[in-house]
Amino acid sequence: MxxxxxxxxxxxxxxxxxxxxxxxxxxxxxxxxxxxxxxxxxxxxxxxxxxxxxxxxxxxxxxxxxxxxxxxxxxxxxxxxxxxxxxxxxxxxxxxxxxxxxxxxxxxxxxxxxxxxxxxxxxxxxxxxxxxxxxxxxxxxxxxxxxxxxxxxxxxxxxxxxxxxxxxxxxxxxxxxxxxxxxxxxxxxxxxxxxxxxxxxxxxxxxxxxxxxxxxxxxxxxxxxxxxxxxxxxxIGSPPMNFIPLRVQRQGGQWLAILDSGQARCELPLTVADDAALEGRDVILGVRPEQIVVGKGDVGLPAVRAEVDVIEPTGPDTLVFVSLNDTKVCCRMAPDLAPQVGESLTLQFDPAKVLLFDAQSGERLGAQPAERPRNVAQFKGR
Structure with missing residues (x-):
């Protein structure tokens, strides 16, 4: 050795x-x-x-x-x-x-x-x-x-x-x-x-x-x-992480991210390590399929309703696809809880798992040079 x-x-x-x-x-x-x-x-x-x-x-x-x-x-x-x-x-x-x-x-x-x-x-x-x-x-x-x-x-x-x-x-x-x-x-x-x-x-x-x-x-x-x-x-990851282009706006000193499913939308307050990190940037939100909570798992988490476009049974899991911000988003669910195509679901996002990326450079936003924090971006429920 x-x-x-x-x-x-x-x-x-x-x-x-x-x-x-x-x-x-x-x-x-x-x-x-x-x-x-x-x-x-x-x-x-x-x-x-x-x-x-x-x-x-x-x-x-x-x-x-x-x-x-x-x-x-x-x-x-x-x-x-x-x-x-x-x-x-x-x-x-x-x-x-x-x-x-x-x-x-x-x-x-x-x-x-x-x-x-x-x-x-x-x-x-x-x-x-x-x-x-x-x-x-x-x-x-x-x-x-x-x-x-x-x-x-x-x-x-x-x-x-x-x-x-x-x-x-x-x-x-x-x-x-x-x-x-x-x-x-x-x-x-x-x-x-x-x-x-x-x-x-x-x-x-x-x-x-x-x-x-x-x-x-x-x-x-x-x-x-x-x-x-x-x-x-x-x-890294199978199925891969979801990447959702964000429309962000500043309101009252707070950055807000808008998620729109076509039938509903929500404004999500963002917290980043560097408040100036979002200034003038196109932003992409990253979240893994298993980290999207389907249903009202936590009343403190922000939620948006979306219609099921496609389902893909894999055996141990069922992959459920919806559209947010005109982007296909994958959620991972247990087979016995899987919905039908056309059914409307409530999607919630775990604040500790959501990441932000710069759309041009691809780099993480808010990550520190010496140590990249796990909780780069936090959603706060309204």
């Missing part, structure tokens, strides 16, 4: 071209599980390759246990990588695929046999050791690829979108296997994915990336409850 720190890492592929990675600063402690998440082309796989040594960085430092490994070759970094494509040797059986890295390091055969047996038992592939990769399912091949990395007992594991080639059911099963494996081994792990469900369920820490920049770094709950900007708020 080892700590991993990236200091001002940037990567450029050619003179005069823009940086692919821009001033990346991240640190995880020994034994932590870091998720690099973001859309395709955001730079997460490039960053992974730089950590592994498969690509050189243009500037900055990559530190393992405080020592700079930026100039080391991949074989000297003591880092094992599991690729998206598995990269198994088709002519070798499972046993030899797992043992290959150990043989290249001239590990004694007795030790190799011991490690192969340990890894096969850990991943429950003991019955597959004599098979070739072509005789294995996608999930079995993924286990073998993981086993080859585990057999080395490296300081750090790197996973590059390892589940993206699997079907939905198998992805869920393998996600659980990877989490259980990390809980048993406690090896420092960096995991690249574009799947925000994987990011939320697997990671101790999550770095959300876009355009080669880390948009936010923190625990899954911090990123979910306290997103730094519109991009993070929209990327």
């Amino acid at each position: 080892a700590s991993l720190e990236l200091r001002n890492v940037h990567k450029r592929y050619g003179s005069g071209l823009p940086d692919t990675l821009k001033n990346i600063d991240l640190k995880i402690e020994s034994g932590e599980f870091l998720i690099l998440v973001g859309p395709s082309g955001c730079g997460k796989s490039t960053l992974m390759n730089c950590i592994a040594g498969l690509e050189d960085i243009t500037g900055g430092e990559i530190l393992v246990e405080g020592s700079d490994i930026s100039g080391m070759s991949p074989k000297d970094r003591d880092i094992a990588m599991v690729f998206q494509s598995y990269a198994l040797y088709p002519t070798m059986n499972v046993r030899d695929n797992i043992a290959f890295g150990l043989k290249m390091r001239k590990v004694p055969q007795e030790k190799i046999d011991e490690e192969v047996a340990r890894v096969a038992k850990l991943l429950q592939i003991e019955h597959l050791l004599t098979r070739k990769p072509s005789q294995l399912s996608g999930g079995q091949q993924q286990r073998v690829a993981m086993g080859r990395a585990l057999a080395r007992r490296p300081k750090i594991y790197l996973f590059d979108e390892p589940l993206s080639n699997l079907d939905a059911k198998l992805r869920v099963e393998m996600r659980t296997e990877i989490k259980l494996m990390h809980q048993r081994l406690k090896t420092t792990t960096v995991y690249v994915t574009h799947d925000q469900i994987e990011a939320m369920t697997l990671g101790d820490k999550v770095a959300v990336m876009k355009d080669g920049i880390v948009q936010q770094f923190g625990t899954p709950q911090q990123i979910y409850n306290d997103p730094a900007n519109l991009f993070v708020a929209s990327f």
Whole structure:
């Protein structure tokens, strides 16, 4: 196990071209599980390759246990990588695929046999050791690829979108296997994915990336409850956060936000950390579907009535869609409480959960540089 720190890492592929990675600063402690998440082309796989040594960085430092490994070759970094494509040797059986890295390091055969047996038992592939990769399912091949990395007992594991080639059911099963494996081994792990469900369920820490920049770094709950900007708020969460354009007006020293469903409207007094934050701005209100109270759950909360446009049963939940400020808004409800299309509902907003964003920059309004408060915007009932 080892700590991993990236200091001002940037990567450029050619003179005069823009940086692919821009001033990346991240640190995880020994034994932590870091998720690099973001859309395709955001730079997460490039960053992974730089950590592994498969690509050189243009500037900055990559530190393992405080020592700079930026100039080391991949074989000297003591880092094992599991690729998206598995990269198994088709002519070798499972046993030899797992043992290959150990043989290249001239590990004694007795030790190799011991490690192969340990890894096969850990991943429950003991019955597959004599098979070739072509005789294995996608999930079995993924286990073998993981086993080859585990057999080395490296300081750090790197996973590059390892589940993206699997079907939905198998992805869920393998996600659980990877989490259980990390809980048993406690090896420092960096995991690249574009799947925000994987990011939320697997990671101790999550770095959300876009355009080669880390948009936010923190625990899954911090990123979910306290997103730094519109991009993070929209990327993390399923179904995604609702974004409602607001008409705000100042009245008697108080900012008011107007929500209009077409059949009713309400004026919601806003409280922000900086009273001038709303001056001259187009504002977007962010609220997650499960944070909208359907029905009169609290007489102290402001409410607006709206007509149900669409319902989507998902099994454990039913998603209910209405229109507010000419914008589709999703509410999450228990199936037995779900309304019918055309029915009128009362919607209330939890003051502690509502967020405000600048419509132009996408940044949170009222967030402080050192610590972004969870209660950026508060609605006060009338």
